[in-house]
Amino acid sequence: MKRSLALACMLAASVAAGAREGAAPPQRLADTGLYRAGSMTEIRAGNLPFSPQYPLWSDGATKRRWLYLPPGTFIDASRPDAWEFPAGTKLWKEFSHGRRVETRLVERLDDGSWRFAAYVWNEAGTEAKLAPEAGIPALQVAGAPGGRYGVPGEADCRACHEGAAVPVLGVSALQLSPARDPLAPHAEPRKPGEVDLRDLVERGLLRNLPPEMLGSPPRIAAAAPAERTALGYLHGNCGHCHNDNGSPVPVDLVLWQKARENAKVLRSLLGAPSRYRAPGAPVASAVVEPGRPEASVLMARMRSRNPQIQMPPLGTAEPDNEALALVERWIRTQPQTRKEH
Amino acid sequence: MKKPGMALLALAAFLQSPLAASADTVARGKYLVTTSGCHDCHTPWKMGAAGPEPDMTRMLSGHPEKMELPAPPQPAGPWVMTAAATNTAWSGPWGVSFTANLTPDPETGLGKWTLRNFRDTIRTGRHMGRGRPVLPPMPIPAYKHFTDEDLEAIYAYLRTIPPVRNRVPEPLPPAQ
Secondary structure: OHHHHHHHHHHHHHHOOOOOOOOOOOOEHHHOOOEOOOOOOOEOOOOEEOOOOOOOOOOOOEEEEEEEOOOOOOEEOOOOOOOEOOOOOEEEEEEEOOOEEEEEEEEEOOOOOEEEEEEEEOOOOOOEEEOOOOOEEEEEOOOOHHHEEEEOOHHHHHHHHOOOOOOOOOOOOOOOOOOOOOOOOOOOOOOOOOOOHHHHHHOOOEEOOOOHHHHOOOOOOOOOHHHHHHHHHHHHHHOOOOOOOOOOOOOOOOOOOOOOOOHHHHHHHEOOEOOOOOOOOOOOOEOEOOOOHHHOHHHHHHHOOOOOOOOOOOOOOOOOHHHHHHHHHHHHOOOOOOOOO | OHHHHHHHHHHHHHHOOHHHHHHHHHHHHHHHHHHOOHHHHHOOEEEEOOEEEEOHHHOOOOOOOOOOOOOOOOOOOOOOOEEOOOOOEEEEOOEEEEOOOOOOOOOOOOOOOOHHHHHHHHHHOEHHHOOOEOOOOOOHHHHOOOOHHHHHHHHHHHOOOOOOOOOOOOOEOOOO
């Protein structure tokens, strides 16, 4: 066991690679502009709270998020699936397990590049400081599952965020659609003050959005409510790597929902051969075997937390049981003859 | 005299063309692959007349798909690793790892990988920079220091070698 741990540490050390790209972020969260001067609790006016309808599973952490756009700027939605954020854009996400543990910052710099940083809170909740570039693999946090919490390194941040067409994953037409999915796992009801697609347009902060997307807000087309929710969950948790419009991984699985069509998603799931072959399995299985969750690679990889098998490969040490039940239900109800062409 | 002059001009133009640069890059990649020990683990070894040697008919195609292996021995004391005779399967505290197929076969090798996929893998120690961790004994801590130009050259060379269809097994978890 000790040897396994030592090897795990060696692997973690080998994963932490490269120098931090671009200018160094501030050392203290207090200096990033999230809070009013002198406060670590009062959010500065102009930082807009929001919540995506299909949140990322983060081992049960409670999360809060804010968006900042510099005065006079706006998001250009001319490309509905790849919004253009202005230089100076900042997004924060706060993670709590009984107390605030970490706040992440994504920022667009003047040269158009993106900067990623993680800040770790002290136990008293009075200060949050910049985490090491390599992250912290196992921070002791009493309220986190197993008492351990992983702070991502900068390379981990880029691994997920830079796979999509735009590194901002939670602010998009689908994620902020007023037509929210009431069944989405771990989604909290929209709180007063949180902005959605309509608010951003009305405030002039989102421009050039195709008008029909407000008249008929984005909503995943699906045969049944459970299918809509399952596909939404896969979009929010897997689509940033499994897509066909960013820098996708070289597999045929597409889980990113485009604003106007999603036929590829079902086609790449139902009955589609998977390149993954479980150890000892003589033949490959389908990503989703309609009607047979026990034979579907998707379920096996979502359920596992063996680092060699688990999906997503980063950012989670605990399987998402609510999502597993949802996806299992959806697969079980699929007729075995269902194929999408 | 005129004709040789024209020929020299043509040669100079060729040497400056992307095609020539690409040939240089490929040659550099071959040099790096050869001197960095890639064949040691990614080309299966066989017993030759003079002892074990890499089987170049399966060059860089990784652990042979059809090779059947019993459960690895569990070494005691300070011994921690065991390798198969092919040098393509390694057992240790991480489980059993199998070396990857580096040939450009689209389904079982690196055929669909982009330069970015390859570079990110070596830089981060994760498949394509975002997938599962790359396991020992792959020397990521050393190779992550290759320059971008070196990694581009290695990638370019690997695109030129014969594709071998060989689906390397997934790694096995540690024995409980």
